[in-house]
Amino acid sequence: MHSSLANADYIVFLVYFVLIVGYGLWIYNRKKKESASSSDYFLAEGSLTWWAIGTSLIASNISAEQFIGMSGSGFKMGLAIATYEWMAAITLIVVAVFFIPVYLKNKIFTMPQFLHQRYNGTVAMIMAVFWLLLYVVVNLTSILYLGALAVSSISGIDFNICIAFLAIFSIMITLGGMKVIGFTDVIQVFFLILGGLITTYLALNLVSDQFGGEGIMDGFSLLSSKASDHFQMILSKESPNYSALPGLSVLVGGMIIVNLNYWGCNQYITQRALGADLKTARGGLLFASFLKLMMPLIVVIPGIAAYVLYQNGSFQSEMMQAGELNPDRAYPVLLNLLPAGLKGLSFAALTAAIVASLAGKANSIATIFTLDIYKKRINENADEKKLVNVGKITVVAAMVIAIIISPFLGIDKKGGFEFIQEYTGFFSPGIFAMFILGFFWKKTTSNAALFATVGGFIFSCFLKALPGLMDLSFLYPIGWAVPNAEGLYEIPFLDRMALVFALCVIGMFFISVKENQKGVKTNGLEIDTTMFKVTPAFTVGALIVTGITAALYTIFW
Numbered sequence: 320m321h322s323s324l325a326n327a328d329y330i331v332f333l334v335y336f337v338l339i340v341g342y343g344l345w346i347y348n349r350k351k352k353e354s355a356s357s358s359d360y361f362l363a364e365g366s367l368t369w370w371a372i373g374t375s376l377i378a379s380n381i382s383a384e385q386f387i388g389m390s391g392s393g394f395k396m397g398l399a400i401a402t403y404e405w406m407a408a409i410t411l412i413v414v415a416v417f418f419i420p421v422y423l424k425n426k427i428f429t430m431p432q433f434l435h436q437r438y439n440g441t442v443a444m445i446m447a448v449f450w451l452l453l454y455v456v457v458n459l460t461s462i463l464y465l466g467a468l469a470v471s472s473i474s475g476i477d478f479n480i481c482i483a484f485l486a487i488f489s490i491m492i493t494l495g496g497m498k499v500i501g502f503t504d505v506i507q508v509f510f511l512i513l514g515g516l517i518t519t520y521l522a523l524n525l526v527s528d529q530f531g532g533e534g535i536m537d538g539f540s541l542l543s544s545k546a547s548d549h550f551q552m553i554l555s556k557e558s559p560n561y562s563a564l565p566g567l568s569v570l571v572g573g574m575i576i577v578n579l580n581y582w583g584c585n586q587y588i589t590q591r592a593l594g595a596d597l598k599t600a601r602g603g604l605l606f607a608s609f610l611k612l613m614m615p616l617i618v619v620i621p622g623i624a625a626y627v628l629y630q631n632g633s634f635q636s637e638m639m640q641a642g643e644l645n646p647d648r649a650y651p652v653l654l655n656l657l658p659a660g661l662k663g664l665s666f667a668a669l670t671a672a673i674v675a676s677l678a679g680k681a682n683s684i685a686t687i688f689t690l691d692i693y694k695k696r697i698n699e700n701a702d703e704k705k706l707v708n709v710g711k712i713t714v715v716a717a718m719v720i721a722i723i724i725s726p727f728l729g730i731d732k733k734g735g736f737e738f739i740q741e742y743t744g745f746f747s748p749g750i751f752a753m754f755i756l757g758f759f760w761k762k763t764t765s766n767a768a769l770f771a772t773v774g775g776f777i778f779s780c781f782l783k784a785l786p787g788l789m790d791l792s793f794l795y796p797i798g799w800a801v802p803n804a805e806g807l808y809e810i811p812f813l814d815r816m817a818l819v820f821a822l823c824v825i826g827m828f829f830i831s832v833k834e835n836q837k838g839v840k841t842n843g844l845e846i847d848t849t850m851f852k853v854t855p856a857f858t859v860g861a862l863i864v865t866g867i868t869a870a871l872y873t874i875f876w
Contacts, residue, residue, distance in 0.1 A: 323475040328663030335510055335667035339674075340491060343503045347495040367595055371502055372603025375591045376411075377610045378504035379679030381511060381672045382462050385618045387469050391646035393622025394629075396560035397549025398875055401615035402569040403577075405868050408611040410578035412861045415604035418583040419592055420850035421758055423600065428593050430586045431691040437757045437842055438765040440695075445772065446750070447691040450586060451684060453743065455717050456724065458587070459680045463718075464725035466673035472651045473666055482725070485670075486718045489677035493685075493714045496707075500678050507671040508610070514668020515617030517661055522624035522653050529631055538624070545627045552875045556798040565811035566798050570872075573813030576820050577744075580751040587683040601853065605860045612867055618650075625649035677718075684717045685710040745783075748816050749775020752823035756831075761843030764834045767827035774826055778819040782810055 324332070367375070392400040427433045430450065435443035467482035474481070492503055523538030530541045543550055553569070554561050568574060582588055592600035626649070629638055637652045638644055654665050689710045694701060701709070749771040756763040785791065786800075791808040794800035800808040810818070831841075853861070 324473075324663060324666065325659035327659040328666060331660055331663030332667050332670070335664075335671070336488075338506055339503050339671075342506060343492055343495055343499045346499050346502045367498070367502075367591070367599070367603070369595075369599050369602030370606060371505055372591050372595060372600065373606030373610065374508040375500065375504035375675075375679070376588060376603065376607040377614075378507045378511065378672070378675035379587065379591070380407075380676070381614065381618070382466065382676035384461070384465060385614070386515075386669050386672055387465060387647050387650050389618045390622035390625070390650035391648070392563075393549075393619035394626045394646040394649040395622075396554075396558075396563065397546065397551065397623055397626075398615065398619060399552055399554055399560065399564050399569070401619050402552060402564065402574060404611050404614040404619075405871060406569065406574050407578050407582060408608040408864050408868055410575075410582050411604045411608040411611065412864060413579065414583040414589075415601040415857075416851055416853060416861075418758070419589075419600050419604065420597060421844060421846060422589065422593055423597050424846070424850055425844050429687055429690055430584065430589070431687060433757070434753075434768070435691075437844055438753075438768045439842075442753075442765055442768050442772070443691065444696070445769075447687055449746070449772075450687055451692075453746075454587065454680055454684050454687075455720055457743065459677065459684065459717060460721040460725045462673065462676050462680065463721050466670075466677070469651065469669060470666075470673070472648075473654050473662075473669070482722060485673055485677065486722055488670075489674050489681060490715060490718055492674065492678040493681045494711050496682075500675075500682055504675050504679075507675040510664070510671040511668045511675075512610075512613075512617065514665040514671075518650070518653055518657070518665050518668075519616055519620050519624075521657055521661075522621040525633075525653075525656070526624050526627055529628060529633070539620075542620075542623055542627055545630070546623055549623050549626060550875050552872055556795070556801060561798070562801050562803065562809070562811045565801075565814050568811065568813045568817065573816035573820075576748055576751050576816050577813070579755075580747045584751055584754040586687055587680055590683055590686060591679075598854065601857055605857060605864070608864045609860075612864065612871075621653050622646070622649045625653055681714045681717055685713040688713045744812060744816060745776050745779040746772075747775075748779065748820035749773075749823050752820055752827060756824065756827055758844065759846075760831075762831050762835050762841055763827060764831045764839055764841055766834060767830040770826050770830055771823040775819055775823045778822050779815065782815045782818065785810070 389400055389403070421427075422433070425433075425436065427436065431443040431447035434446050463482060463485060466485050467478055470476070470481040470485065471478040492499055520535055523535040523542065525538070526532070526541050526545075527534060527538035530545070532538060532541050553566060554564050556566065565572070592603055595603065625634065625638075628634060634652050637655075638646075638648050654662060654669070657665055689706050693709050694706060698705070752775065753768045753771040757768065786803070786807040786809040791800040791810065794810070795802075795808060799814060800810055803809050835841075
């Protein structure tokens with residue numbers, strides 16, 4: 320595998336770099352005189368258009384773990400992994416209709432602020448600290464480390480140089496605030512999609528040429544016939560990949576919790592829409608849902624193509640790492656086959672995905688620390704200029720910490736996607752239960768919220784350890800337990816999340832009812848049914864997205 324860039328590739332990448340930095344500086348200089356407030360810096364209040372919000376959501380979401388990890392999953396298990404993308408398209412519509420109006424109506428700008436307003440300061444501070452640790456130690460670190468590995472493997476440039484470059488590039492964008500991030504993300508997504516489509520085009524053409532076909536349509540047809548087992552969205556319990564994607568749970572079970580928690584209760588994501596009015600925010604989320612539908616074409620199909628080519632004798636040595644087949648090498652292998660110039664464009668697409676995610680995550684870290692910790696507990700009288708400066712210092716500090724600790728976390732051994740899911744999945748069900756009941760049931764108490772936060776983690780740990788305590792094989796016939804690598808029957812990850820969520824909701828209900836009987840008062844949010852009405856245009860768009868998603872699942876069931 321030829322891991323280096325030609326002069327033409329460097330020229331293309333330089334054009335991308337100059338475009339991003341130049342446009343970012345122009346936005347920064349144009350906007351900085353208009354407002355120096357913290358809400359403007361962290362949220363770009365009133366500045367982002369619907370298309371900027373939509374593209375920024377996608378740019379922040381798609382990173383190395385999608386390009387590398389999801390392509391690797393496409394190689395390993397096929398199109399089924401696309402459920403994370405296609406179900407996200409439906410989730411974005413749900414968030415636009417039901418979640419965003421609640422945030423905007425109650426003037427909520429951060430997730431800890433929501434918890435403080437809905438429950439109390441203790442719940443808010445606990446979760447603020449938790450989110451900071453999660454974002455810095457898990458998310459920011461894994462994106463930076465995996466991104467540097469990917470860039471290094473494709474370009475041949477030293478890993479340490481790559482990680483430093485990505486960090487500095489991201490800091491340059493982040494220091495300009497959410498306006499610069501939001502508008503530069505439009506260019507990032509352009510490169511991301513164009514470069515990704517070029518890689519998909521190459522992959523399908525390679526398959527077509529390998530088996531005597533002509534063009535990408537023949538390539539896709541050959542892909543479907545040569546790897547028919549890789550075009551099933553709903554896996555049976557006999558599938559070796561069932562534990563990762565357990566049957567119908569990808570539609571009606573834990574996948575719903577994963578997506579609603581990520582897209583609706585996550586500062587990193589919701590921050591893009593919290594500075595806009597309701598119509599603009601909804602338009603941005605709807606646009607993002609359309610973009611989500613096409614993501615598997617960019618990140619999953621190349622992985623399946625690499626699988627078919629590998630099965631036919633190609634890439635035998637390139638796909639190996641330490642003597643074992645490594646599916647995560649599928650995307651880098653394909654990129655290194657691109658001709659000079661086009662490789663630079665695809666390389667820019669990968670870099671764009673990494674940098675945009677890093678910038679968005681760093682901005683969220685700065686927002687939570689500055690507004691929810693520094694402003695509330697360290698310096699309550701800080702003026703707007705001071706808050707903005709603290710935010711900028713936080714961005715740099717978070718990136719430095721991520722660089723220092725990333726080599727010691729074993730991210731490369733676990734795989735980025737698995738690494739993130741393993742550590743966030745123990746908390747997600749409890750957090751989502753706390754949010755969803757906080758939204759729509761005014762009687763939910765603060766102690767009930769604390770129960771979900773702590774209890775959800777304890778339940779998750781218990782269910783993870785349960786296979787070592789008792790034989791769960793009796794659950795296999797109904798698909799609620801499957802054998803793992805050690806031969807023990809365990810509950811699939813998504814089913815475990817659904818079960819923990821149910822336990823948290825039940826526990827919160829009984830705690831709240833008992834405390835309500837004792838006269839404990841709660842802080843209900845301002846909600847009325849008119850908040851959830853949508854425009855005819857939004858309804859049409861939502862129906863189109865839903866129809867396309869339903870058709871995709873029907874075709875590839």
